[in-house]
Every structure is written in structure tokens, then in C-alpha cells.
Amino acid sequence: MKMKMSDLPRELAEEVLCRIPVTSLRPVRSTCKKWNKLSRCGVFAKKHLAHHAKVAERAMEDPLVVIMDYRPEAKLIGPDGSDQIDVREIFHCHGLLLCIPKDHSRLVVLEPLLGANQNLEFSSDSWRILDLLPRDWMIGYGERGLTFKGNTYWFASEIQFKNSFLVCFDFTRKTFWSHLPLPFEDTYPEDTVSLSSVREDQLVVLFQPWDILTLEIWISNKIDEHNAMSWNNKVFLSADIRQLIHPQWQFPVSASFFIDEEMKIAVFFDKDADIQNPTREVAYIIGVDGSFKAADVRECADKVLTAFVCSYVPSLVQLN
Secondary structure, eight states: OOOOGGGSOHHHHHHHHHTSOGGGHHHHHTSOHHHHHHHTOHHHHHHHHHHHHHHHHHHTOOOEEEEEOOOTTEEEOOTTSOOOEEEEEEEEETTEEEEEETTOOEEEEEETTTTEEEEEETTSTTOOOOOOOOSSEEEOTTOOOEEETTEEEEEEEETTSSOEEEEEEETTTTEEOOOBOOSSOOOOTTSEEEEEEETTTEEEEEEEOTTTOEEEEEEEEEEOTTSOEEEOSSOSEEEEHHHHTOTTOOOOTTOEEEEETTTTEEEEEEEOSOSSSOOEEEEEEEETTSOEEEEEEEEOSOSSSOOEEEEEOOOOOOOO
């Protein structure tokens, strides 16, 4: 009698499944109920991620990139087709996607690759309202912010747009840090400013003025809990987007982008250069040396709104 893969002892099955890439776990679950249950176990998830963390460290693999459509009325659908939720906004935080429904009734925490989710009702006693309304500054419209080392950073400016800076909410102290400097001069509301990071080491900021459209990328040197922050005194990348993509090209607010310091490139995600009627999602790859390449990603999910792209490592947080 031949042994089936589903008949393997749990310990051996874990060893086999641990070697399967995270992106391939979903189809593996359809193999049998036993493997489906095992792959969703929190203990296995930690073991699986720990194994691939070591593999990635040895092989210096690039992080997984996840692209999600960002639409005002997108739907979040449960694995069995039930519990459909109209999603208004999506945020990424340490391997979890925070989805805000259209009715703002709750917060849905989603771990997409492992298939786990948890509902957090806004009406429960688990929430606190902090009276931290700023009186003299505001966060820019459409600014998504960036979670970095357990805190969240936003681009902000004074009410009269006289000075621009970063603000950081410290979740441990439950308050905002004092204003953090930017590496460039004051901005206008029409300018594009977006945040990214190099792993959990450095902040990265993209700046594209609305008038000249020249793009700059700066990398931070130091960020600590004492509100001290400095930037590299030399810009990482500067490019004339009018010559590379389109004479009128401006990336959207909170544009999705990544950099690779070793390869000396930056990758930006947006639509194709047909401004009036875009049909494709494109990854624009710009080198520090001025090189340029437009890589086709997929068909446009929406003619106006852009896809939400983030580097992604599954979370070890156990969701109910």
C-alpha cells in the first residue's frame, strides 16, 4: 500500500511545507484538509517564516512585492465567499493589511498570504481617543504615512504652508514627536512627497515639485527615539521625469516606490505614459547613472486610481 503525502506524520509534513515559498502556500492548502489546517497554524507559521528568513539571508533574496487594487468601493471577501465588506481604505503595517470599511464601523486586520483576518469593532472598549489634535499643522491630503520601527511617519506642514516637515506618532508614549526636518526646501500642496524605507534601517523620501517635475530621492542617516534625525547630505537619485517618461508626468501623492542601494536604482509604480487613456500598470526603473526602463506589470485595474504597492513579509502575529 502506497503512502499518500497527506499521510505523512505532522513533524515530517512541517519539514516539507517549511520549504515551500510563502507565495505558493495558498495552492498547497487545496491539496488536503490536513495540510490546509497545518499551514494556518500559528506555530507552523513562525517555523515557516523563520526558515525562509534564513534562506533569504543566505541568498540575499529580494522581498516579495504585493500589489493591491485601491478602489473607493473594493470588496474584501472571506475564503468561503461570505463576509463581503466594502473597503474604503487599505494600509500596510508590519505584514498586516489594515482595511477600513466604507461604513467606518470597524477595522479589519488581514494577513493575506496566510489567510487570517480579525475584526476590530470601533465601538468596543479596546480603543482610546487621544486628544492630540494639532493646532498649527496638518497632514497633507491623501498622505498614507509609513510604519517604521513601530511608529508611523507622515509628511506635514504648517497651516499656512510656510514650513514642511515630518511628524511621527510614538505608539509607546501615545504622542507625536516634535517636528522632524526634511532634506529639501519648503514644499507646495501640489508637490509630490512620498515615504518609503530601506528595510528597518533608514527612511527614504521622494520629492517632485509640481512646476519643474525633477524627481529627487533622499535617504536618512539617523533616527532615534530622542527626536533626532539627519539626512545624507548627498541626494541618492535625481532625474528629469519630463525627459524620461512624459513632459507633464508627475507621480501621485504617496506614490509607491522602493530603492536598492547596492544596485543603485529606484523603482516606481504607476500607470503607463498615455495620460489621457492609460491601460497598463507599469514599474518605472530609474538608475542613479541616468538609466531608465519601463517594465509592464499588468492591465490597469482603474483608469484614475493607482495600485497600492508595498514590500511585504508575512506577520508572526496570531490572528483569531
